[in-house]
Amino acid sequence: MNKKDNIVVIGAGLCGSLLALRLAQRGYKVAMYESRPDLRTTDISAGRSINLALSDRGFKALRLAGVEEKAREICIPMYGRLIHDTEGNTFASNYSGRNGEYINSISRGDLNGILLTEAENHENVTIHFNKKCTSVDIENTIVHFKDYETKEEFSVNADVVFGTDGAGSILRKSYYLERKFLFSYSQNYLTHGYKELEIPADALGKHQISKDHLHIWPRGKYMLIALPNLDGSFTVTLFLSYDEGEYNFNNLTTEEKITEFFEKEFPDALKLIPSIKDEFFNNPTGALGTVKCSPWSYKGNTLLMGDAAHAIVPFYGQGMNASFEDVTVFDEILDRCDGSWEEVFKEYQKQRKEDTDAIADLAIDNYYEMRDHVANPLFKQKRKIEMDLESNFPTEYFSKYSMVTFNDEISYSKAMKKGRAQDKALLNLIADNEVITSLDMTKEELAVVLKKVQEETNEILEEDKVAGLK
Amino acid sequence: MNKKDNIVVIGAGLCGSLLALRLAQRGYKVAMYESRPDLRTTDISAGRSINLALSDRGFKALRLAGVEEKAREICIPMYGRLIHDTEGNTFASNYSGRNGEYINSISRGDLNGILLTEAENHENVTIHFNKKCTSVDIENTIVHFKDYETKEEFSVNADVVFGTDGAGSILRKSYYLERKFLFSYSQNYLTHGYKELEIPADALGKHQISKDHLHIWPRGKYMLIALPNLDGSFTVTLFLSYDEGEYNFNNLTTEEKITEFFEKEFPDALKLIPSIKDEFFNNPTGALGTVKCSPWSYKGNTLLMGDAAHAIVPFYGQGMNASFEDVTVFDEILDRCDGSWEEVFKEYQKQRKEDTDAIADLAIDNYYEMRDHVANPLFKQKRKIEMDLESNFPTEYFSKYSMVTFNDEISYSKAMKKGRAQDKALLNLIADNEVITSLDMTKEELAVVLKKVQEETNEILEEDKVAGLK
Numbered sequence: 044m045n046k047k048d049n050i051v052v053i054g055a056g057l058c059g060s061l062l063a064l065r066l067a068q069r070g071y072k073v074a075m076y077e078s079r080p081d082l083r084t085t086d087i088s089a090g091r092s093i094n095l096a097l098s099d100r101g102f103k104a105l106r107l108a109g110v111e112e113k114a115r116e117i118c119i120p121m122y123g124r125l126i127h128d129t130e131g132n133t134f135a136s137n138y139s140g141r142n143g144e145y146i147n148s149i150s151r152g153d154l155n156g157i158l159l160t161e162a163e164n165h166e167n168v169t170i171h172f173n174k175k176c177t178s179v180d181i182e183n184t185i186v187h188f189k190d191y192e193t194k195e196e197f198s199v200n201a202d203v204v205f206g207t208d209g210a211g212s213i214l215r216k217s218y219y220l221e222r223k224f225l226f227s228y229s230q231n232y233l234t235h236g237y238k239e240l241e242i243p244a245d246a247l248g249k250h251q252i253s254k255d256h257l258h259i260w261p262r263g264k265y266m267l268i269a270l271p272n273l274d275g276s277f278t279v280t281l282f283l284s285y286d287e288g289e290y291n292f293n294n295l296t297t298e299e300k301i302t303e304f305f306e307k308e309f310p311d312a313l314k315l316i317p318s319i320k321d322e323f324f325n326n327p328t329g330a331l332g333t334v335k336c337s338p339w340s341y342k343g344n345t346l347l348m349g350d351a352a353h354a355i356v357p358f359y360g361q362g363m364n365a366s367f368e369d370v371t372v373f374d375e376i377l378d379r380c381d382g383s384w385e386e387v388f389k390e391y392q393k394q395r396k397e398d399t400d401a402i403a404d405l406a407i408d409n410y411y412e413m414r415d416h417v418a419n420p421l422f423k424q425k426r427k428i429e430m431d432l433e434s435n436f437p438t439e440y441f442s443k444y445s446m447v448t449f450n451d452e453i454s455y456s457k458a459m460k461k462g463r464a465q466d467k468a469l470l471n472l473i474a475d476n477e478v479i480t481s482l483d484m485t486k487e488e489l490a491v492v493l494k495k496v497q498e499e500t501n502e503i504l505e506e507d508k509v510a511g512l513k
Numbered sequence: 514m515n516k517k518d519n520i521v522v523i524g525a526g527l528c529g530s531l532l533a534l535r536l537a538q539r540g541y542k543v544a545m546y547e548s549r550p551d552l553r554t555t556d557i558s559a560g561r562s563i564n565l566a567l568s569d570r571g572f573k574a575l576r577l578a579g580v581e582e583k584a585r586e587i588c589i590p591m592y593g594r595l596i597h598d599t600e601g602n603t604f605a606s607n608y609s610g611r612n613g614e615y616i617n618s619i620s621r622g623d624l625n626g627i628l629l630t631e632a633e634n635h636e637n638v639t640i641h642f643n644k645k646c647t648s649v650d651i652e653n654t655i656v657h658f659k660d661y662e663t664k665e666e667f668s669v670n671a672d673v674v675f676g677t678d679g680a681g682s683i684l685r686k687s688y689y690l691e692r693k694f695l696f697s698y699s700q701n702y703l704t705h706g707y708k709e710l711e712i713p714a715d716a717l718g719k720h721q722i723s724k725d726h727l728h729i730w731p732r733g734k735y736m737l738i739a740l741p742n743l744d745g746s747f748t749v750t751l752f753l754s755y756d757e758g759e760y761n762f763n764n765l766t767t768e769e770k771i772t773e774f775f776e777k778e779f780p781d782a783l784k785l786i787p788s789i790k791d792e793f794f795n796n797p798t799g800a801l802g803t804v805k806c807s808p809w810s811y812k813g814n815t816l817l818m819g820d821a822a823h824a825i826v827p828f829y830g831q832g833m834n835a836s837f838e839d840v841t842v843f844d845e846i847l848d849r850c851d852g853s854w855e856e857v858f859k860e861y862q863k864q865r866k867e868d869t870d871a872i873a874d875l876a877i878d879n880y881y882e883m884r885d886h887v888a889n890p891l892f893k894q895k896r897k898i899e900m901d902l903e904s905n906f907p908t909e910y911f912s913k914y915s916m917v918t919f920n921d922e923i924s925y926s927k928a929m930k931k932g933r934a935q936d937k938a939l940l941n942l943i944a945d946n947e948v949i950t951s952l953d954m955t956k957e958e959l960a961v962v963l964k965k966v967q968e969e970t971n972e973i974l975e976e977d978k979v980a981g982l983k
Contacts, residue, residue: 225800227699227700227701229697229699230697230698285695332695411981470979471976509891509941509944510941
């Protein structure tokens with residue numbers, strides 16, 4: 044590693060711009076190439092999630108790069124889920140029983156803009172827009188580009204290449220196609236796709252439904268969610284099967300059928316989405332895929348980071364947070380490792396891979412939880428007890444959701460292992476009537492529940508260990 | 514589906530030739546294309562496993578096609594594992610506590626030859642050797658080939674195409690590259706590769722070690738196994754890391770180092786492998802990969818079967834059996850489904866996919882079991898009890914291994930679910946001293962163990978169900 048190394052970052056999205064900024068702050072010179080135009084001056088939102096959930100792991104990385112406060116200024120706190128049933132009734136389910144633990148709705152574009160500006164303002168960074176990476180010669184670290192404006196093709200000779208070029212990464216594709224090593228690779232799609240719709244602000248520019256919540260309309264086979272925007276609108280996302288069930292993307296082809304579907308399943312939401320027909324027909328249907336791969340690096344030449352290394356489905360609200368945490372982890376390794384890039388890259392994957400695998404699996408878990416379980420009585424009892432435990436024993440009980448979302452000192456893999464065991468313990472204790480689940484439990488009663496959950500969780504973990512399960 | 518349909522089968526390996534034979538027996542006309550020369554007249558064994566384990570699921574499919582007896586004639590029964598320690602001591606571990614349950618070592622080439630001859634003798638089948646499939650136009654069901662002898666390229670226009678072209682399937686690659694649908698796909702490699710060696714027959718043409726066992730030298734970080742051949746030899750396979758640990762494929766580059774490694778870890782085996790140096794340097798190092806994908810079919814045009822759809826690692830001895838069982842399952846669907854090929858293909862995947870996913874996962878489990886656990890005291894106690902339970906309660910207790918290997922009426926997915934729970938139950942009962950594990954247990958004592966294992970297994974399954982785990 045040498046501060047004079049010619050570093051190329053492919054992709055100036057959320058992960059790439061934060062990485063470039065942080066490398067620049069550490070004294071490295073970075074040239075960043077992005078296929079799209081500058082999103083600060085062009086509207087390129089079509090087809091991508093307009094807002095995302097930002098939480099503790101993301102903030103930690105932003106803090107490291109000195110941009111936490113700028114990000115906080117454009118955040119809308121969401122304290123819990125607000126569940127809507129088909130009658131239009133709602134009930135709230137908090138994300139945490141502790142005060143000050145909430146997630147934040149944030150505009151992808153605005154946050155990316157902040158990071159681009161910070162990076163661009165650093166003397167060590169240059170940003171080149173409209174330059175589409177077409178392939179990477181990983182042996183010779185030569186990156187091939189096409190200029191979208193001039194249509195010219197050109198190549199950049201780098202010392203080190205970082206691929207932060209997202210779920211459809213060209214660097215990753217080059218690993219796959221160049222066949223220089225055994226490349227473990229998976230792309231797995233859910234049977235459902237998604238489509239974005241909009242609840243506009245009211246005439247006064249205010250939010251029409253609670254802006255303090257992430258709204259969910261869980262219906263088992265499909266689901267609608269909505270996250271607030273600063274302008275008073277909500278971005279609504281419909282998750283629906285491509286081709287199964289009575290209603291699916293393949294057969295919702297007429298305005299009548301779309302209206303019938305929404306009137307039956309989401310009547311309260313339908314009233315708030317005036318342009319549903321146009322949006323449904325004009326907005327693209329997105330796929331929901333998980334990408335895992337290994338190795339992430341080739342020698343000391345190239346490294347995949349962010350979605351390029353581990354794209355996940357959006358149901359835990361951790362995609363951006365995981366990519367930002369990549370930068371935190373990579374930075375820590377740069378602090379303690381002064382060997383070659385190759386050693387740094389290997390150490391980085393060694394430390395990081397099981398955590399990104401874990402959040403990918405947790406996000407799939409939450410797909411089922413959000414679709415089905417949030418409206419399930421057993422699950423509701425469990426969440427109620429968890430909130431009570433967290434508020435009464437704030438330093439002793441942490442739900443799986445809290446560990447993943449609000450506790451960046453617990454790795455994703457540890458949060459998954461302990462969180463799953465704890466969920467299993469609690470669900471079985473409730474199902475077997477071994478804990479009280481009355482509405483108003485005293486602290487003494489809750490202390491008994493806490494002890495039982497802890498014991499049962501430890502027993503589950505111990506039994507898995509004896510059985511040689513991970 | 515029409516008996517006059519022009520059916521092309523790509524790949525005349527084990528699965529392809531059995532499929533072609535069975536389709537022909539049902540009245541379909543099949544043209545089968547194979548990239549290699551005819552293995553009945555050419556030695557093309559290099560680099561592929563010379564012998565394989567054949568068990569009940571495989572026999573069932575062979576029986577369906579009327580070739581079971583011909584296969585049985587070239588089988589060598591293996592009744593259990595024979596474990597070799599570093600001192601040269603051995604102990605046996607049976608595959609089953611019931612009589613008549615054993616696996617069989619069989620020559621891949623000889624079995625493939627039997628199937629080719631049977632297929633070729635059927636008037637509905639034509640076989641074309643040395644024809645390498647280069648790509649498939651899945652929309653128009655046109656298969657492109659190159660003739661390895663004449664070097665000419667040609668295309669075949671089919672009504673239906675079956676891809677039984679193995680782990681490196683060209684049909685599967687065409688799915689991936691044509692991007693006509695969301696194709697979930699994974700290729701995952703273990704950190705270990707494998708290399709084949711040989712224990713020749715003795716001067717009298719006899720086996721030098723027990724031919725009634727599958728031999729294992731488990732060493733944690735590496736493993737040697739040996740399966741008997743009819744000519745008195747054994748095919749030995751070394752499983753070793755590519756680049757980790759004191760000894761690995763990357764650093765075993767001199768005769769001295771290879772000898773040092775084998776003298777230290779496999780001294781008894783070393784004495785029996787006279788050509789170790791030549792074999793180690795000349796035989797290829799194979800990769801151990803798992804391939805899963807979905808969907809297997811495109812419309813009613815094309816279908817992946819066998820390794821092309823689900824390549825697995827060899828540690829459960831089920832690769833060939835799973836591919837043969839594909840043919841059994843497909844045949845059952847043809848019996849009860851008289852719709853279009855598209856319906857048949859969808860129904861086939863619907864019924865079969867979770868089972869091939871399960872055997873892939875079970876094979877990975879067994880990788881760790883064979884490397885580590887077989888020599889572990891807790892695991893040995895468990896196997897001892899399982900053998901006692903199976904011999905005393907032959908209709909009531911079936912180990913995971915028995916369910917997978919000897920009970921073709923239990924699907925792989927059910928065998929995995931129940932088998933894993935049962936293993937966990939038994940290991941925890943032993944670890945907690947809740948069952949007696951003395952050498953000579955009475956039937957009454959074993960009845961108590963059986964009851965406890967059954968109760969604990971059911972409780973584990975019930976607790977997983979409450980927790981929403983699969």
